[in-house]
Amino acid sequence: MNPLPCQPCLRRLLKLWVSVQLKGNFHTLRGVNSPALKTRLHPVIGTSQIVRVIGIAPGCLKLVCRRTPAETSRSFTTSLTANSHSEDTGCETGEDFEVDESLLGDKKYGELYTSSYLLPTGGHRVFVLQPDVKWGPKKASLTTAKLQLSEACALVESLPKWTVVEKAVYTLKNPDKKYLYGKGNFAEITQRIKRARAVTAVFVSTDMLSSAQLATMQQKWKIPVYDRYTMVLQIFKVRACTKEAKLQVALAEVPFYRSRLRGMHDHSLDKQAGGLAALGGAGHTFFEQRQRMLQEKELKIRKALAEIKSQRELLRKGRRKLQFPVIAVVGYTNAGKTSLIKAMTGDEDMQPRDQLFATLDVTAHAGTLPSLMKVIYVDTVGFISDIPTSLIDAFIATLEDVLNADVIVHVRDISHPDTSAQKVNVLHTLQELGLPQHLLDNIIEVCNKADLLSSPDKLAEEEDSECLKISATAGTGLQTLAARVEETIMDHTDRSLRHLRIPSSGQHLSWLYKEATVRSVKSHDHDTESLLVETVMTEAAYAKFLRRFGQPKNGRRSNKNQ
């Protein structure tokens, strides 16, 4: 059997070649198992058969290979990143699925908006407008307008070639107005936009503008206007790597197109026949047709996602069969989730970044706890405040791994000035997602980036909380965390620690190594024919053991992770 590809090695070997190919014709790579491709990949994947090339994006190539011809169901996915490419998408190892490519494109819907609106090639010079809503249901969850504004700027700047040229905070009393602001403020904002240097877009940092507000603002300012929904959508569009994430982005786009369609409809009704003629359609038929098309697209995407869901369920069942406890790592975007998993597993292939929404694909990573228990860490999409739930809804499928986890680790960025509000937002989102109560009650909260804390006040403030202070990058507090995770697994799953006395000859020990976690093996002080084994096993595994070998001399059980 050939070894699994070593990622750094694969990267080194293919860096140049892949980046050259990616700049050329991507489709040449689709000749899977072509002699050229196989020759290039041979140093790393040996004679493994390439089942298919599933993802080719700038800077990223994903393959599914089989290690032996007989291995039909356990194909693996690997990705590599050509770091030399300027627009590195940051794909990571993950499970990917075949889907109908036509669902991922939006050409058909281009007429609903200029194609340069979503992902303009030249980027944007952005005026960031932060409404400061002081009261009412739309009051943002971050504590101060200044912090909200800095998060809004970070959102803009996390897009390639997008820069913030000017920013402003304006108090907003009634967000439902036609122009969002009253006449006086609106005129002042318009002046500021005009005066700012070569502004090409405005980002109004509110969850979602109504189609009427958007239309009137764009008419006045004559440049594209984005809200948090469309901004986050842009970021997701840039970062989505796997087909599943792309499908979810496509699904998240549907409400966007629907609202644009509604806006066009209302606008054309205002202008009567002239507006409709300009759209080249025959009155209502045009809108009905487009609405139908959108509905069909939505149905197809949902169907494709449902198929992926059942494939994911199979993978999950596989994991469950292997009895590996699953630890879902959740938290606000940029809190350090990926860094933590990287530190806990030593997976050099993971790529934490100082970026909002660096991770968009849910990925699973194997790790080992102090008792040698094998576990799976699931890296997830980060949360953010003030985005419409329809955008979160689109990503619920990826978060199903969270709902099915054994333990949840909530990573907080303790160095962030708004860490408490971020915590509230994450817990609220988890509740909205329908996380079962037993998981909500046993969340392990970690305060990451403790190395950045300088103020003793801050330390004192968090001192008496349950929060475990760690630094994923400096590696501090990780052993305590691993012990806490293990304890939670033992307390809240049906795993327990057992002390077994088994014969030193026979199949017992090798069976235990295969089906359970063996913590220690000692020879018995007075009986040379026996071994004393400390093992962590599920009830099901213990029942299997009993069926196969009968009652051991000593089956002492202890729920404590001693």
Ligand SMILES: Nc1nc2c(ncn2[C@@H]2O[C@H](COP(=O)(O)OP(=O)(O)OP(=O)(O)O)[C@@H](O)[C@H]2O)c(=O)[nH]1
């Ligand atoms: N100083 C310091 N920086 C950290 C620590 N943990 C993570 N970081 C940095 O924080 C940034 C974000 O880290 P990620 O691990 O990508 O964060 P994430 O939560 O996975 O982010 P998303 O995937 O975008 O939601 C990176 O630049 C990390 O190097 C830490 O303990 N200390």
Ligand SMILES: [Mg+2]
């Ligand atoms: Mg991440």
